[in-house]
Amino acid sequence: MNDKVIETDELTKKFGSFTAVDKISFSIEKGEIFGFLGANGAGKTTAMKMLCGLSKPTSGKAKVGGFDVYTQTESIKKNIGYMSQKFSLYEDLNIMENITFYGGIYGLSSKEIKMRGEALVEKLGLKNETKKMVASLPLGWKQKLAFSVAILHEPKIVFLDEPTGGVDPVTRRQFWNLIYEAAQRGITVFLTTHYMDEAEYCDRISIMVDGRIDAIGTPGQLREAFKATNMDEVFYSLARGAKRSE
Amino acid sequence: MRTLKYLLIKEFKQIFRNKAIIGIIMVMPMIQLLILPHAANYEVKNINLVVVDNDHSTYSRNLVSNITGSGYFQLTGNCQSFKQAFSEIEADKADLVLEIPANFEKDLIREQSQSLFIAVNAINGTKANLGASYLSRIIREYNNTLRAELLSVDKPASSRAIEITTANWFNPGLDYKSYMVPGILAILVTMVGGFLTALNIVKEKEVGTIEQINVTPIRKSQFILGKLIPFWILGNVVFTIGLTLSWLIYGIVPQGSLFVIYAFIAVYLVAILGFGLLVSTYSETQQQAMFIMFFFMMMFILLSGLFTSIDSMPGWAKALAHINPVTYIIEVFRMVILKGSGLKDILPQIAVISVGAVLLNTWAVRNYRKTV
Numbered sequence: 001m002n003d004k005v006i007e008t009d010e011l012t013k014k015f016g017s018f019t020a021v022d023k024i025s026f027s028i029e030k031g032e033i034f035g036f037l038g039a040n041g042a043g044k045t046t047a048m049k050m051l052c053g054l055s056k057p058t059s060g061k062a063k064v065g066g067f068d069v070y071t072q073t074e075s076i077k078k079n080i081g082y083m084s085q086k087f088s089l090y091e092d093l094n095i096m097e098n099i100t101f102y103g104g105i106y107g108l109s110s111k112e113i114k115m116r117g118e119a120l121v122e123k124l125g126l127k128n129e130t131k132k133m134v135a136s137l138p139l140g141w142k143q144k145l146a147f148s149v150a151i152l153h154e155p156k157i158v159f160l161d162e163p164t165g166g167v168d169p170v171t172r173r174q175f176w177n178l179i180y181e182a183a184q185r186g187i188t189v190f191l192t193t194h195y196m197d198e199a200e201y202c203d204r205i206s207i208m209v210d211g212r213i214d215a216i217g218t219p220g221q222l223r224e225a226f227k228a229t230n231m232d233e234v235f236y237s238l239a240r241g242a243k244r245s246e
Numbered sequence: 247m248r249t250l251k252y253l254l255i256k257e258f259k260q261i262f263r264n265k266a267i268i269g270i271i272m273v274m275p276m277i278q279l280l281i282l283p284h285a286a287n288y289e290v291k292n293i294n295l296v297v298v299d300n301d302h303s304t305y306s307r308n309l310v311s312n313i314t315g316s317g318y319f320q321l322t323g324n325c326q327s328f329k330q331a332f333s334e335i336e337a338d339k340a341d342l343v344l345e346i347p348a349n350f351e352k353d354l355i356r357e358q359s360q361s362l363f364i365a366v367n368a369i370n371g372t373k374a375n376l377g378a379s380y381l382s383r384i385i386r387e388y389n390n391t392l393r394a395e396l397l398s399v400d401k402p403a404s405s406r407a408i409e410i411t412t413a414n415w416f417n418p419g420l421d422y423k424s425y426m427v428p429g430i431l432a433i434l435v436t437m438v439g440g441f442l443t444a445l446n447i448v449k450e451k452e453v454g455t456i457e458q459i460n461v462t463p464i465r466k467s468q469f470i471l472g473k474l475i476p477f478w479i480l481g482n483v484v485f486t487i488g489l490t491l492s493w494l495i496y497g498i499v500p501q502g503s504l505f506v507i508y509a510f511i512a513v514y515l516v517a518i519l520g521f522g523l524l525v526s527t528y529s530e531t532q533q534q535a536m537f538i539m540f541f542f543m544m545m546f547i548l549l550s551g552l553f554t555s556i557d558s559m560p561g562w563a564k565a566l567a568h569i570n571p572v573t574y575i576i577e578v579f580r581m582v583i584l585k586g587s588g589l590k591d592i593l594p595q596i597a598v599i600s601v602g603a604v605l606l607n608t609w610a611v612r613n614y615r616k617t618v
Contacts, residue, residue, distance in 0.1 A: 052461050074463060082461040086454030092260050104252030105462050159461075 038208030140171030253472030428579035443522030501586030520606030
């Protein structure tokens with residue numbers, strides 16, 4: 001029970017009379033890859049923002065890394081990594097400068113930054129490009145770099161908001177290898193996605209419809225429960241009932 | 247502290263890589279200082295004058311040659327009648343008409359009095375008004391010389407005509423350049439401080455990097471300081487460039503101490519950067535920030551006393567001018583650069599700007615927290 005890194009209890013976010021996230025309750029264990037699925041506008045990003053301490057919940061309880069989302073957002077921020085839908089590295093800084101900047105603001109020492117930075121570019125095969133401006137990199141490389149930078153400080157949890165949008169299948173594969181590696185090191189991965197084949201790669205998934213979590217479990221459990229042969233069918237049978245869409 | 251160090255390194259790298267910003271910082275002071283002091287000049291020259299001389303006497307000819315010799319007027323024509331002259335005004339060929347009555351010389355000698363008529367084309371108000379007053383002055387002076395001549399023939403020790411002399415202290419030649427240059431320096435510092443800060447922060451919003459910053463342990467105060475410090479330094483750099491240029495081009499050297507000027511700039515920049523920050527918290531895109539900034543800059547500049555005197559504004563405008571930071575920096579620059587005022591003399595201005603700096607920054611920081 002102590003291994004739960006994220007726990008929510010009826011977590012809710014309202015914008016005026018609109019309920020973006022409606023009483024969601026779930027828990028995630030250490031090292032898990034948790035997929036957060038849902039149609040556009042289902043409330044995924046809002047839920048994620050509450051967990052990251054970016055947005056205050058309207059009601060309900062949630063703990064991230066053992067810290068309360070109402071009162072301990074600063075402690076949460078020290079223990080998480082985040083990769084947003086928008087590309088979030090500085091395009092006018094080169095690869096190494098981005099690494100140094102994000103390492104620095106998470107409090108890594110200059111030595112740590114240098115060591116981890118070198119290991120990172122080595123792993124991504126960017127060793128000869130460290131002086132290249134990030135703006136000049138292809139999207140796939142940017143995404144891999146952004147992910148690696150997001151976990152540079154070895155956070156307890158990393159939040160990925162549609163990390164593989166617009167990326168080619170080969171790069172997507174490589175990206176998932178990075179995710180598996182991180183999970184093996186004990187970093188919990190929380191990600192949102194539209195790709196149903198990606199949902200199969202997750203340890204557990206939840207499907208959000210109209211702000212509620214309508215299904216949660218391993219991909220196998222969900223297929224069984226919905227008598228489906230793949231995740232696509234599971235998703236369609238749930239999403240068909242959705243009232244709001246983009 | 248370490249976080250701030252990394253923020254500053256990042257910010258400076260980005261600024262120095264942005265060719266446009268570096269260009270603005272170097273070229274803007276040069277161009278503005280080279281062009282504006284010459285162009286934005288209150289002195290009116292080349293006033294088109296039409297003379298209707300009905301007298302054709304020595305006196306009337308002398309008067310006209312005095313007028314044309316002053317350098318302000320251009321004699322565009324001699325007309326036979328006022329009616330003809332007036333058609334010149336209607337055709338916008340003349341700004342002023344001077345009508346010299348017949349028997350001007352005779353009456354002046356015999357009756358010691360004569361009247362002249364000046365008609366003004368008031369479409370270009372400034373030109374016409376200043377022209378009329380220049381003209382009156384020349385006529386008055388001519389009148390005085392005449393009186394002196396006439397009187398000296400009759401009664402050598404007679405009463406002297408009263409003369410009005412104006413002494414332009416601190417700017418002896420009433421040289422508008424030394425009046426405009428400090429003003430332009432003030433605008434430069436304001437533009438660089440306000441615009442760059444606002445646009446820089448909004449750009450991070452637009453690109454999305456600010457969202458990333460917000461999930462890191464960076465405190466808001468650190469982030470804001472990380473933005474304000476670089477632009478504070480840039481503001482000082484731009485001012486220094488401007489001051490050096492105005493010395494090189496116009497030979498304007500501050501009469502007062504540089505320390506006093508920089509002390510004021512230090513406080514002033516905090517206020518203006520706070521304003522830029524405030525604008526950035528209310529804008530989502532650089533376009534919005536740009537328009538808001540433009541609006542305020544127009545107000546600031548036109549209500550600052552740079553082009554027009556604040557004393558001659560209506561009461562409500564005076565009140566506005568006194569909550570305008572640019573008013574104070576122009577005041578201080580003119581005081582210190584032209585008059586050599588000391589720290590003590592500009593304490594009231596420093597006090598007002600300090601209050602402004604605290605207010606603007608507090609407001610900006612509070613609003614920043616809310617919106618993010």
